[in-house]
Amino acid sequence: MSRPKNDAFLRALLKEPTDFTPLWMMRQAGRYLPEYCATRKRAGNFLNLCKSPSMACEVTLQPLARYDLDAAILFSDILTVPDAMGLGLYFAEGEGPKFERPLREEWAINSLSAPDPYDHLGYVMDAVSEIRRALNNSVPLIGFSGSPYTLACYMIEGQGSSDFRHIKGMLYSRPDLLHKILDVTTQAVISYLNAQIDSGAQAVMIFDTWGGSLSASAYKEFSLAYMQRIVAGLKKEKDGQRIPNIVFTKNGGLWLEDIAAIGCDGVGLDWGIDIGSARRRVGDKVALQGNIDPNVLFGTPETIAAEAKKVLDSFGPGNTGHVFNLGHGISQYTPPENVTVLVETVHAHSRTLRK
Amino acid sequence: MSRPKNDAFLRALLKEPTDFTPLWMMRQAGRYLPEYCATRKRAGNFLNLCKSPSMACEVTLQPLARYDLDAAILFSDILTVPDAMGLGLYFAEGEGPKFERPLREEWAINSLSAPDPYDHLGYVMDAVSEIRRALNNSVPLIGFSGSPYTLACYMIEGQGSSDFRHIKGMLYSRPDLLHKILDVTTQAVISYLNAQIDSGAQAVMIFDTWGGSLSASAYKEFSLAYMQRIVAGLKKEKDGQRIPNIVFTKNGGLWLEDIAAIGCDGVGLDWGIDIGSARRRVGDKVALQGNIDPNVLFGTPETIAAEAKKVLDSFGPGNTGHVFNLGHGISQYTPPENVTVLVETVHAHSRTLRK
Numbered sequence: 001m002s003r004p005k006n007d008a009f010l011r012a013l014l015k016e017p018t019d020f021t022p023l024w025m026m027r028q029a030g031r032y033l034p035e036y037c038a039t040r041k042r043a044g045n046f047l048n049l050c051k052s053p054s055m056a057c058e059v060t061l062q063p064l065a066r067y068d069l070d071a072a073i074l075f076s077d078i079l080t081v082p083d084a085m086g087l088g089l090y091f092a093e094g095e096g097p098k099f100e101r102p103l104r105e106e107w108a109i110n111s112l113s114a115p116d117p118y119d120h121l122g123y124v125m126d127a128v129s130e131i132r133r134a135l136n137n138s139v140p141l142i143g144f145s146g147s148p149y150t151l152a153c154y155m156i157e158g159q160g161s162s163d164f165r166h167i168k169g170m171l172y173s174r175p176d177l178l179h180k181i182l183d184v185t186t187q188a189v190i191s192y193l194n195a196q197i198d199s200g201a202q203a204v205m206i207f208d209t210w211g212g213s214l215s216a217s218a219y220k221e222f223s224l225a226y227m228q229r230i231v232a233g234l235k236k237e238k239d240g241q242r243i244p245n246i247v248f249t250k251n252g253g254l255w256l257e258d259i260a261a262i263g264c265d266g267v268g269l270d271w272g273i274d275i276g277s278a279r280r281r282v283g284d285k286v287a288l289q290g291n292i293d294p295n296v297l298f299g300t301p302e303t304i305a306a307e308a309k310k311v312l313d314s315f316g317p318g319n320t321g322h323v324f325n326l327g328h329g330i331s332q333y334t335p336p337e338n339v340t341v342l343v344e345t346v347h348a349h350s351r352t353l354r355k
Numbered sequence: 356m357s358r359p360k361n362d363a364f365l366r367a368l369l370k371e372p373t374d375f376t377p378l379w380m381m382r383q384a385g386r387y388l389p390e391y392c393a394t395r396k397r398a399g400n401f402l403n404l405c406k407s408p409s410m411a412c413e414v415t416l417q418p419l420a421r422y423d424l425d426a427a428i429l430f431s432d433i434l435t436v437p438d439a440m441g442l443g444l445y446f447a448e449g450e451g452p453k454f455e456r457p458l459r460e461e462w463a464i465n466s467l468s469a470p471d472p473y474d475h476l477g478y479v480m481d482a483v484s485e486i487r488r489a490l491n492n493s494v495p496l497i498g499f500s501g502s503p504y505t506l507a508c509y510m511i512e513g514q515g516s517s518d519f520r521h522i523k524g525m526l527y528s529r530p531d532l533l534h535k536i537l538d539v540t541t542q543a544v545i546s547y548l549n550a551q552i553d554s555g556a557q558a559v560m561i562f563d564t565w566g567g568s569l570s571a572s573a574y575k576e577f578s579l580a581y582m583q584r585i586v587a588g589l590k591k592e593k594d595g596q597r598i599p600n601i602v603f604t605k606n607g608g609l610w611l612e613d614i615a616a617i618g619c620d621g622v623g624l625d626w627g628i629d630i631g632s633a634r635r636r637v638g639d640k641v642a643l644q645g646n647i648d649p650n651v652l653f654g655t656p657e658t659i660a661a662e663a664k665k666v667l668d669s670f671g672p673g674n675t676g677h678v679f680n681l682g683h684g685i686s687q688y689t690p691p692e693n694v695t696v697l698v699e700t701v702h703a704h705s706r707t708l709r710k
Contacts, residue, residue, distance in 0.1 A: 163650070164650065165650055165653060165686055165688060168650030168651075168653060169650065169654070171650075171654075172650065172651050172653055172655070172658045172659075173653065173654045212627065214627075214648075215648050216626075216628060216629040216632075217629070217665070218648075251606060253609045254608045254609060254627055254628055271569075271570040272567065272570065272571065272606065273571060274570075274571040274572070277571075292570075293523065293569075293570050293573075294518075295518065295519065295523030295524065295526075295527065296523075296527050298520060298523060298524035298527055298528065299527025299528045300527070300528050303528065310572070331518060331520055333520060
């Protein structure tokens with residue numbers, strides 16, 4: 001297999017020169033697109049959409065048809081892994097994801113095991129293969145997983161949380177139980193991501209949405225250490241091509257040096273940190289991905305362009321090592337036409353900077 | 356007027372030596388205390404409780420009767436200020452605070468004005484006076500306000516938010532309107548805090564709960580600049596005593612040097628930052644307040660003690676400049692007996708460290 005025709009995303013992560021700064025957007029296949037809403041309606045609900053390889057493929061490609069994006073990302077949900085572990089994922093209408101059986105009892109924790117990704121998450125692998133075929137080597141496909149700590153948050157709380165008191169209660173009273181959950185989940189994530197790579201994912205990203213809610217020392221022990229194990233366990237090559245990985249801890253800007261030291265190729269940044277100062281802190285140890293506030297896309301075209309340029313200018317000179325992205329998923333209320341301004345500005349301004 | 360008998364809190368903020376590290380807890384008068392719940396029930400609802408000086412005084416004193424805390428904090432709500440500006444604060448049962456008239460229209464923004472604190476918030480000033488009398492000079496009383504940006508979040512969103520898309524939409528499309536709101540709110544906060552000082556508050560704290568949701572550059576322009584104006588406008592002395600102030604931006608750890616440079620006496624820290632590294636970054640420019648995760652209080656007594664000692668040890672040697680606190684308000688689900696462990700550990704261990 002050769003690299004995709006547009007391989008700028010892979011090159012930027014691997015620190016090879018590119019003519020422009022590549023970009024994609026977290027949650028780029030999402031509710032801000034009317035064509036996504038139509039497919040989702042046809043699917044009946046969100047989980048059906050995730051579990052249908054052909055519809056997952058369809059929505060994965062939708063933003064690429066509209067915008068000149070430099071990567072596709074598998075359409076799926078991070079909670080499919082705990083679902084495959086038997087927790088019973090469901091989506092109550094108008095609410096976030098929930099689990100029928102939150103994980104809090106010692107007996108349940110002790111009987112937890114890592115699911116075989118092909119047996120229990122075969123629909124994800126089928127989606128990856130189908131998307132790769134449909135992409136026809138135009139741009140790379142990113143696979144992904146939630147981080148063990150972030151998955152454990154949902155598994156233990158049973159749903160989203162504003163205070164995480166159940167998982168943190170366990171952390172500060174029965175850390176052994178939490179470590180047990182994180183250990184099994186780490187095994188699950190490693191085999192899940194490696195199966196995605198074997199099925200065709202050309203890069204993988206670990207989303208640590210909630211590690212940033214921990215104290216500095218708890219973050220290292222309960223989130224970062226497990227992501228380090230995952231990075232160490234990932235396949236680094238497939239068919240002679242390097243498979244880069246990206247680690248993203250939302251609200252992790254304070255711990256950037258620690259994150260950059262776990263062996264990952266790229267570090268995702270939210271908008272809280274100035275990307276130039278992030279670059280000065282990590283040097284050329286890792287590539288950086290980010291980091292505009294998705295709410296910038298509610299601004300005027302002039303502001304969107306100005307804020308995008310601000311990120312590129314702050315990253316500074318050089319012709320690699322930066323993947324432009326939002327600092328979090330795009331809002332469902334985003335006017336789709338505003339995304340065009342962002343994409344065009346990032347490509348044009350980064351080409352100018354390289355001259 | 357002389358200083359309170361236990362003036363360790365004031366001394367620590369003003370960098371005068373103390374025999375131990377003083378502590379208080381954000382939201383120390385709150386729902387985790389059965390006696391608070393009883394008073395609140397008698398009040399009928401939360402807003403009645405805020406607006407009754409005698410009941411506000413009663414609940415302010417409740418945690419001091421149970422625990423050996425080193426400061427009292429006025430029982431009130433940050434949203435009383437926008438309520439006094441005419442936005443119509445209400446609390447729907449089981450939900451957070453809401454405003455009847457969210458502030459989004461240009462005509463409404465242009466007709467906004469800063470309320471006179473005695474005319475429109477007289478109940479707060481009466482509570483301050485009554486609490487001071489009841490404290491009888493035992494420990495200092497802290498007054499407080501929300502930061503202009505945090506108040507604007509609620510004023511524009513009309514309620515709490517997970518994405519702040521309305522205020523950020525304004526920030527990125529009509530920054531002039533947001534600056535207008537922040538300017539008027541800043542004037543309101545200055546006169547509100549100075550009236551609290553005149554009524555008896557012996558220190559004041561500015562709660563910037565949501566400034567940490569901004570990008571680095573937007574934080575400086577839309578939150579920190581206005582807190583700097585407030586700090587400059589605060590009365591620094593009353594009856595010959597210095598009135599120290601504390602600025603707390605939740606999730607502001609990345610911008611610590613900038614916050615410490617606005618002229619404040621103390622900077623509040625959440626638990627994301629290691630307090631020792633925070634101290635190395637700001638030197639002795641400001642005192643530091645914080646910073647244990649409130650969820651530690653769901654741990655075992657051994658863990659609570661160990662985590663409290665970790666914060667004190669990380670802050671390091673010296674006999675002033677640290678006020679122990681939680682990094683956020685105490686959870687309503689906290690077992691009250693666990694607070695005793697925290698308070699006793701902080702006092703005992705800090706006395707040992709000073710020997």
